[in-house]
Amino acid sequence: MKKDSILVERTFNAPIDKVWRALTAHTEMKKWYFNIEKFEPKVGFKFDFMGGSDAGPQYLHLCEITEAKENEKLAHTWRYDNYPGNSLVCWQLMDKGEQTLVRLTHTDVHTLAEGGADFAKENFIEGWNYIVHTNLKNHLEGKSD
Template sequence: MKNEPVVFERTFNAPVARVWKAITDSNDMQQWYFNLPGFKPEVGYEFQFTAGDDPKQYLHLCKVTEVVPGKKLTYSWRYDGYEGNSFVTFELFPDGDKTKLKLTHAGLDTFPTSNPDLVKGNFVQGWTQILDTSLKPFLEKAA
């Protein structure tokens, strides 16, 4: 269906505490995600970053909406100058000495369909790259 969120599940060879730190600590985040200086996993914390493909860069405007320490982080995700608002949720589940991460990006259908950069397939591709090419090696590199 058109308004279904994109959902990814990955199991990482790292304990929950390590994964939580990776998704909430600004020093860790800049190594695999985006440079978010001063990021705080606190409800109401607002942050922004610029990203996109050259030559089109988008200013992302985000606000933390839910935090369950060690388990869940949700923030809004929208674009400056564009309609729509979506939500990104990271959920962590212990799996022995590993961690199952469930990432849900909901509300993609609120973005303008006239903008080919903001179609669902691009989010699928982007999150797949971030999780598999950036986060996985960051978490699983030798400590």
């Protein structure tokens, strides 16, 4: 893996179809990820959303699905409106029966760094770890479902 890539892995106590739904149904995504108004796991589908640190500025994320294979893989571009760079986020799912291994990779992160300190690799590492190990975990394994 390239040194500018980020890798986050976690095995969830949830079947693969539930994890796939969490990654692809915009009503589910709003509960743990970002407020995405419309989403379709189809190659070429474009979506956007606002996001940033709680205390800092919010940025318009512009994304396009590049790969979608149900219950296996979802990949999309990740860039920011009016900022340099373009990266790729890939979610891979591996069926472990009643559990699912999720492997998130974010590649070409270095292309975003020119946008300023908010786009430093360390911030993406922190953000993805929080999203996967806290938000997604609570959503999939929480008792509120």
